[in-house]
Amino acid sequence: METVNVTNLVKRYDELMALDHFNLHIDQGEIFGLLGPNGSGKTTAINCILGLLSYDKGDICLFGEPMGPTRYDLKRRIGIVPQNVAVFDELTVRENIDYFCGLYVPRKADRVPLVDEAIRFVGLEDFTRMRPKKLSGGLLRRLNIACGIAHKPDLAFFDEPTVAVDPQSRAAILQGIKDMNAAGMTVVYTSHYMEEVEELCDRIMIMDHGRTLGLGTNAELKAMAGAGEKIEIELASLPARALESLRALPHVREATFEGGTLHVTCENGESNVADVLGVLRGARTRPGRIWAEPPTLNDVFLELTGRELRD
Numbered sequence: 670m671e672t673v674n675v676t677n678l679v680k681r682y683d684e685l686m687a688l689d690h691f692n693l694h695i696d697q698g699e700i701f702g703l704l705g706p707n708g709s710g711k712t713t714a715i716n717c718i719l720g721l722l723s724y725d726k727g728d729i730c731l732f733g734e735p736m737g738p739t740r741y742d743l744k745r746r747i748g749i750v751p752q753n754v755a756v757f758d759e760l761t762v763r764e765n766i767d768y769f770c771g772l773y774v775p776r777k778a779d780r781v782p783l784v785d786e787a788i789r790f791v792g793l794e795d796f797t798r799m800r801p802k803k804l805s806g807g808l809l810r811r812l813n814i815a816c817g818i819a820h821k822p823d824l825a826f827f828d829e830p831t832v833a834v835d836p837q838s839r840a841a842i843l844q845g846i847k848d849m850n851a852a853g854m855t856v857v858y859t860s861h862y863m864e865e866v867e868e869l870c871d872r873i874m875i876m877d878h879g880r881t882l883g884l885g886t887n888a889e890l891k892a893m894a895g896a897g898e899k900i901e902i903e904l905a906s907l908p909a910r911a912l913e914s915l916r917a918l919p920h921v922r923e924a925t926f927e928g929g930t931l932h933v934t935c936e937n938g939e940s941n942v943a944d945v946l947g948v949l950r951g952a953r954t955r956p957g958r959i960w961a962e963p964p965t966l967n968d969v970f971l972e973l974t975g976r977e978l979r980d
Protein backbone atom coordinates (compact mmCIF):
# COMPACT_ATOMS: atom_id res chain seq x y z
CA MET A 670 0.00 0.00 0.00
CA GLU A 671 1.20 3.52 -0.79
CA THR A 672 1.49 5.63 2.35
CA VAL A 673 2.37 8.82 0.46
CA ASN A 674 1.07 9.57 -3.01
CA VAL A 675 1.83 13.01 -4.46
CA THR A 676 0.97 13.73 -8.10
CA ASN A 677 1.93 16.73 -10.20
CA LEU A 678 2.39 19.10 -7.28
CA VAL A 679 3.05 22.71 -8.23
CA LYS A 680 3.98 25.36 -5.64
CA ARG A 681 4.98 28.90 -6.56
CA TYR A 682 6.33 31.64 -4.33
CA ASP A 683 5.47 34.61 -6.60
CA GLU A 684 7.71 34.12 -9.63
CA LEU A 685 9.69 31.27 -8.11
CA MET A 686 8.57 27.75 -9.01
CA ALA A 687 9.47 25.89 -5.78
CA LEU A 688 7.78 22.61 -6.84
CA ASP A 689 7.48 21.92 -10.53
CA HIS A 690 5.01 19.07 -11.19
CA PHE A 691 6.56 17.09 -8.37
CA ASN A 692 5.62 13.41 -7.87
CA LEU A 693 6.31 11.28 -4.82
CA HIS A 694 5.19 7.72 -4.06
CA ILE A 695 6.27 6.06 -0.84
CA ASP A 696 5.29 2.54 0.19
CA GLN A 697 4.30 1.50 3.69
CA GLY A 698 7.35 0.52 5.77
CA GLU A 699 9.94 2.32 3.65
CA ILE A 700 12.66 4.68 4.82
CA PHE A 701 12.55 7.13 1.97
CA GLY A 702 15.30 9.71 1.51
CA LEU A 703 14.71 13.11 -0.07
CA LEU A 704 18.10 14.43 -1.05
CA GLY A 705 18.80 17.79 -2.59
CA PRO A 706 20.95 20.89 -2.17
CA ASN A 707 19.77 23.92 -0.17
CA GLY A 708 16.73 25.49 -1.76
CA SER A 709 15.83 22.46 -3.91
CA GLY A 710 12.30 22.28 -2.51
CA LYS A 711 12.47 19.54 0.16
CA THR A 712 10.88 21.53 3.00
CA THR A 713 8.27 23.04 0.68
CA ALA A 714 7.28 19.54 -0.48
CA ILE A 715 6.97 18.27 3.09
CA ASN A 716 4.97 21.29 4.26
CA CYS A 717 2.53 20.85 1.37
CA ILE A 718 2.16 17.14 2.16
CA LEU A 719 1.49 17.94 5.82
CA GLY A 720 -1.25 20.41 4.90
CA LEU A 721 0.77 23.29 6.38
CA LEU A 722 1.26 25.09 3.09
CA SER A 723 -1.23 25.71 0.30
CA TYR A 724 -0.20 24.79 -3.24
CA ASP A 725 -1.19 25.80 -6.74
CA LYS A 726 -1.89 22.44 -8.34
CA GLY A 727 -1.67 18.71 -7.80
CA ASP A 728 -3.02 15.91 -5.59
CA ILE A 729 -1.81 14.62 -2.25
CA CYS A 730 -3.07 11.36 -0.71
CA LEU A 731 -1.84 9.88 2.58
CA PHE A 732 -2.75 6.33 3.66
CA GLY A 733 -4.92 6.15 0.53
CA GLU A 734 -7.02 9.22 1.51
CA PRO A 735 -6.96 12.78 0.11
CA MET A 736 -4.96 14.99 2.48
CA GLY A 737 -6.07 18.51 3.42
CA PRO A 738 -5.59 21.09 6.19
CA THR A 739 -8.60 19.78 8.14
CA ARG A 740 -7.90 16.04 7.83
CA TYR A 741 -7.13 15.68 11.54
CA ASP A 742 -7.79 11.94 11.30
CA LEU A 743 -4.79 11.64 8.97
CA LYS A 744 -2.69 14.20 10.84
CA ARG A 745 -3.04 12.10 13.99
CA ARG A 746 -1.17 9.29 12.22
CA ILE A 747 1.74 11.55 11.26
CA GLY A 748 4.84 12.60 13.20
CA ILE A 749 6.84 15.70 12.35
CA VAL A 750 10.41 16.46 13.33
CA PRO A 751 10.97 19.97 11.99
CA GLN A 752 14.30 21.39 10.87
CA ASN A 753 14.26 24.00 13.63
CA VAL A 754 14.08 22.76 17.21
CA ALA A 755 10.63 23.57 18.63
CA VAL A 756 10.35 22.76 22.35
CA PHE A 757 9.30 24.64 25.51
CA ASP A 758 12.14 26.06 27.62
CA GLU A 759 9.98 26.02 30.77
CA LEU A 760 9.36 22.27 30.62
CA THR A 761 11.81 19.46 31.38
CA VAL A 762 12.80 16.88 28.77
CA ARG A 763 10.13 14.44 30.01
CA GLU A 764 7.46 17.16 30.33
CA ASN A 765 8.14 18.36 26.78
CA ILE A 766 7.76 14.87 25.33
CA ASP A 767 4.64 14.30 27.43
CA TYR A 768 3.16 17.61 26.25
CA PHE A 769 3.61 16.84 22.53
CA CYS A 770 2.45 13.26 22.99
CA GLY A 771 -0.62 14.64 24.81
CA LEU A 772 -1.70 16.45 21.62
CA TYR A 773 -2.49 13.00 20.22
CA VAL A 774 -2.97 10.76 23.27
CA PRO A 775 -5.29 12.36 25.86
CA ARG A 776 -5.04 9.82 28.75
CA LYS A 777 -1.99 10.32 30.98
CA ALA A 778 -1.84 6.59 31.81
CA ASP A 779 -1.64 5.74 28.09
CA ARG A 780 1.11 8.29 27.58
CA VAL A 781 3.53 7.09 30.27
CA PRO A 782 4.79 4.01 28.35
CA LEU A 783 4.89 5.99 25.09
CA VAL A 784 6.99 8.76 26.65
CA ASP A 785 9.32 6.18 28.22
CA GLU A 786 9.75 4.45 24.88
CA ALA A 787 10.46 7.72 23.05
CA ILE A 788 13.10 8.61 25.65
CA ARG A 789 14.74 5.22 25.09
CA PHE A 790 14.55 5.52 21.30
CA VAL A 791 16.61 8.70 21.30
CA GLY A 792 18.84 7.77 24.26
CA LEU A 793 17.84 10.60 26.63
CA GLU A 794 17.40 8.42 29.74
CA ASP A 795 20.01 10.40 31.71
CA PHE A 796 18.54 13.81 30.90
CA THR A 797 14.80 13.49 31.58
CA ARG A 798 14.74 16.14 34.36
CA MET A 799 16.80 18.74 32.53
CA ARG A 800 15.37 21.77 30.82
CA PRO A 801 16.23 22.34 27.14
CA LYS A 802 18.59 25.29 27.83
CA LYS A 803 20.94 22.90 29.67
CA LEU A 804 21.16 20.46 26.75
CA SER A 805 23.86 20.43 24.06
CA GLY A 806 22.79 20.99 20.44
CA GLY A 807 22.83 17.24 19.77
CA LEU A 808 20.74 16.36 22.82
CA LEU A 809 18.29 19.14 21.96
CA ARG A 810 17.80 17.64 18.51
CA ARG A 811 17.22 14.23 20.09
CA LEU A 812 14.55 15.84 22.30
CA ASN A 813 12.99 17.41 19.21
CA ILE A 814 12.78 13.96 17.65
CA ALA A 815 11.26 12.35 20.76
CA CYS A 816 8.57 15.09 20.81
CA GLY A 817 7.73 14.35 17.17
CA ILE A 818 7.41 10.57 17.44
CA ALA A 819 6.27 9.74 20.99
CA HIS A 820 2.66 9.15 19.87
CA LYS A 821 3.93 6.34 17.58
CA PRO A 822 2.89 7.72 14.21
CA ASP A 823 2.46 5.44 11.19
CA LEU A 824 4.36 7.98 9.07
CA ALA A 825 7.09 10.36 10.26
CA PHE A 826 8.88 13.21 8.51
CA PHE A 827 12.40 14.03 9.62
CA ASP A 828 13.58 17.31 8.11
CA GLU A 829 17.38 17.43 8.36
CA PRO A 830 17.43 16.15 11.96
CA THR A 831 21.21 15.91 12.21
CA VAL A 832 22.28 19.42 11.17
CA ALA A 833 25.04 20.59 13.54
CA VAL A 834 24.99 17.58 15.89
CA ASP A 835 27.98 15.77 17.37
CA PRO A 836 28.86 12.31 15.94
CA GLN A 837 27.53 10.47 19.02
CA SER A 838 24.11 12.13 18.80
CA ARG A 839 24.08 11.62 15.04
CA ALA A 840 24.65 7.88 15.49
CA ALA A 841 21.93 7.74 18.18
CA ILE A 842 19.48 9.59 15.93
CA LEU A 843 20.10 7.33 12.92
CA GLN A 844 19.86 4.16 15.03
CA GLY A 845 16.65 5.46 16.65
CA ILE A 846 15.10 6.02 13.22
CA LYS A 847 16.10 2.49 12.12
CA ASP A 848 14.54 1.03 15.28
CA MET A 849 11.33 3.00 14.85
CA ASN A 850 11.11 1.85 11.24
CA ALA A 851 11.66 -1.76 12.29
CA ALA A 852 8.73 -1.28 14.68
CA GLY A 853 6.52 -0.37 11.70
CA MET A 854 6.89 3.38 11.05
CA THR A 855 7.21 4.65 7.47
CA VAL A 856 9.91 7.32 7.36
CA VAL A 857 10.55 10.28 5.08
CA TYR A 858 14.02 11.66 5.71
CA THR A 859 15.28 14.85 4.10
CA SER A 860 18.90 15.83 4.13
CA HIS A 861 21.70 17.23 2.11
CA TYR A 862 24.12 14.84 3.83
CA MET A 863 24.39 12.11 1.24
CA GLU A 864 26.26 9.67 3.51
CA GLU A 865 23.35 9.59 5.94
CA VAL A 866 20.81 9.05 3.22
CA GLU A 867 22.93 6.25 1.74
CA GLU A 868 23.23 4.55 5.12
CA LEU A 869 19.63 4.87 6.17
CA CYS A 870 17.27 4.85 3.22
CA ASP A 871 15.67 2.02 1.24
CA ARG A 872 14.98 4.35 -1.69
CA ILE A 873 16.29 7.79 -2.45
CA MET A 874 15.00 10.66 -4.52
CA ILE A 875 17.49 13.27 -5.70
CA MET A 876 15.74 16.56 -6.35
CA ASP A 877 16.68 20.04 -7.46
CA HIS A 878 14.67 23.11 -8.55
CA GLY A 879 11.49 21.42 -7.32
CA ARG A 880 11.87 18.48 -9.70
CA THR A 881 12.94 14.85 -9.42
CA LEU A 882 16.31 14.18 -10.99
CA GLY A 883 16.73 10.56 -9.99
CA LEU A 884 14.89 7.91 -7.97
CA GLY A 885 15.81 4.42 -6.85
CA THR A 886 17.81 2.43 -4.35
CA ASN A 887 21.32 3.59 -3.61
CA ALA A 888 22.71 0.95 -6.01
CA GLU A 889 20.12 1.70 -8.71
CA LEU A 890 20.87 5.42 -8.66
CA LYS A 891 24.57 4.79 -9.01
CA ALA A 892 24.02 2.32 -11.83
CA MET A 893 21.51 4.66 -13.53
CA ALA A 894 23.92 7.56 -13.69
CA GLY A 895 26.84 5.30 -14.52
CA ALA A 896 28.84 6.70 -11.60
CA GLY A 897 31.88 4.48 -11.19
CA GLU A 898 34.72 3.62 -8.88
CA LYS A 899 37.72 5.95 -8.97
CA ILE A 900 41.21 4.52 -8.46
CA GLU A 901 44.40 6.56 -8.11
CA ILE A 902 47.85 5.03 -7.87
CA GLU A 903 51.22 6.75 -7.49
CA LEU A 904 53.75 5.42 -9.99
CA ALA A 905 57.28 6.47 -10.93
CA SER A 906 56.57 5.67 -14.58
CA LEU A 907 54.08 3.81 -16.75
CA PRO A 908 54.86 2.30 -20.18
CA ALA A 909 52.41 3.34 -22.91
CA ARG A 910 51.58 -0.31 -23.55
CA ALA A 911 50.51 -0.82 -19.92
CA LEU A 912 48.21 2.21 -20.19
CA GLU A 913 46.64 0.63 -23.27
CA SER A 914 46.20 -2.68 -21.38
CA LEU A 915 44.49 -0.84 -18.54
CA ARG A 916 42.10 0.87 -20.97
CA ALA A 917 41.28 -2.55 -22.43
CA LEU A 918 40.20 -4.02 -19.06
CA PRO A 919 36.49 -4.91 -19.15
CA HIS A 920 35.32 -2.51 -16.40
CA VAL A 921 37.67 0.39 -17.15
CA ARG A 922 36.09 3.49 -18.69
CA GLU A 923 39.06 5.82 -18.64
CA ALA A 924 42.74 5.59 -17.65
CA THR A 925 45.21 8.47 -17.67
CA PHE A 926 48.74 8.89 -16.30
CA GLU A 927 49.75 12.41 -15.27
CA GLY A 928 52.29 13.86 -12.87
CA GLY A 929 53.24 10.49 -11.41
CA THR A 930 49.65 9.45 -10.70
CA LEU A 931 47.56 6.93 -12.57
CA HIS A 932 43.83 7.83 -12.61
CA VAL A 933 41.42 5.05 -13.51
CA THR A 934 37.63 5.36 -13.65
CA CYS A 935 35.79 2.04 -13.61
CA GLU A 936 32.25 0.80 -13.81
CA ASN A 937 31.11 -0.92 -10.66
CA GLY A 938 32.97 -4.22 -10.55
CA GLU A 939 34.01 -6.67 -7.86
CA SER A 940 37.76 -6.64 -8.50
CA ASN A 941 38.66 -3.33 -10.13
CA VAL A 942 41.67 -2.59 -7.93
CA ALA A 943 43.00 -6.14 -8.22
CA ASP A 944 42.60 -6.05 -12.03
CA VAL A 945 44.46 -2.74 -12.31
CA LEU A 946 47.25 -3.93 -10.00
CA GLY A 947 47.50 -7.12 -12.07
CA VAL A 948 48.27 -5.07 -15.19
CA LEU A 949 50.84 -2.96 -13.31
CA ARG A 950 52.56 -6.08 -11.99
CA GLY A 951 52.71 -7.48 -15.53
CA ALA A 952 54.34 -4.24 -16.69
CA ARG A 953 56.87 -4.47 -13.83
CA THR A 954 55.94 -1.08 -12.40
CA ARG A 955 56.04 -0.56 -8.63
CA PRO A 956 52.92 1.13 -7.26
CA GLY A 957 53.26 3.67 -4.44
CA ARG A 958 50.20 4.84 -2.53
CA ILE A 959 46.81 3.59 -3.73
CA TRP A 960 43.38 5.24 -3.28
CA ALA A 961 40.12 3.62 -4.32
CA GLU A 962 36.83 5.45 -3.92
CA PRO A 963 33.48 3.80 -4.61
CA PRO A 964 30.89 5.99 -6.34
CA THR A 965 28.91 8.34 -4.12
CA LEU A 966 25.51 9.96 -4.53
CA ASN A 967 27.44 13.17 -5.08
CA ASP A 968 28.88 11.59 -8.26
CA VAL A 969 25.34 10.79 -9.36
CA PHE A 970 24.22 14.35 -8.65
CA LEU A 971 27.28 15.74 -10.44
CA GLU A 972 26.52 13.62 -13.48
CA LEU A 973 22.85 14.65 -13.49
CA THR A 974 23.36 18.38 -12.95
CA GLY A 975 27.00 19.16 -13.67
CA ARG A 976 27.53 20.49 -10.13
CA GLU A 977 28.22 19.26 -6.61
CA LEU A 978 25.45 18.36 -4.18
CA ARG A 979 27.07 20.33 -1.39
CA ASP A 980 27.21 24.11 -1.73
Ligand SMILES: Nc1ncnc2c1ncn2[C@@H]1O[C@H](COP(=O)(O)OP(=O)(O)OP(=O)(O)O)[C@@H](O)[C@H]1O
Binds near residue numbers: 687714
Ligand atom coordinates in the same frame (compact mmCIF):
# COMPACT_ATOMS: atom_id res chain seq x y z
N1 LIG B 1 8.22 31.52 2.23
C1 LIG B 1 8.93 31.60 1.12
N2 LIG B 1 8.84 32.67 0.30
C2 LIG B 1 9.54 32.75 -0.84
N3 LIG B 1 10.40 31.79 -1.28
C3 LIG B 1 10.55 30.71 -0.50
C4 LIG B 1 9.84 30.54 0.73
N4 LIG B 1 10.19 29.34 1.27
C5 LIG B 1 11.09 28.79 0.42
N5 LIG B 1 11.29 29.59 -0.64
C6 LIG B 1 12.16 29.31 -1.79
O1 LIG B 1 11.71 28.11 -2.37
C7 LIG B 1 12.80 27.29 -2.80
C8 LIG B 1 12.72 25.93 -2.10
O2 LIG B 1 12.99 26.13 -0.71
P1 LIG B 1 12.93 24.97 0.37
O3 LIG B 1 13.10 25.59 1.72
O4 LIG B 1 11.72 24.14 0.13
O5 LIG B 1 14.22 24.11 -0.03
P2 LIG B 1 15.01 23.00 0.80
O6 LIG B 1 15.42 22.00 -0.20
O7 LIG B 1 14.18 22.55 1.94
O8 LIG B 1 16.26 23.81 1.30
P3 LIG B 1 17.12 23.64 2.68
O9 LIG B 1 17.93 22.40 2.51
O10 LIG B 1 17.95 24.89 2.70
O11 LIG B 1 16.13 23.57 3.79
C9 LIG B 1 14.06 28.07 -2.48
O12 LIG B 1 14.46 28.79 -3.63
C10 LIG B 1 13.61 29.03 -1.38
O13 LIG B 1 14.38 30.22 -1.39
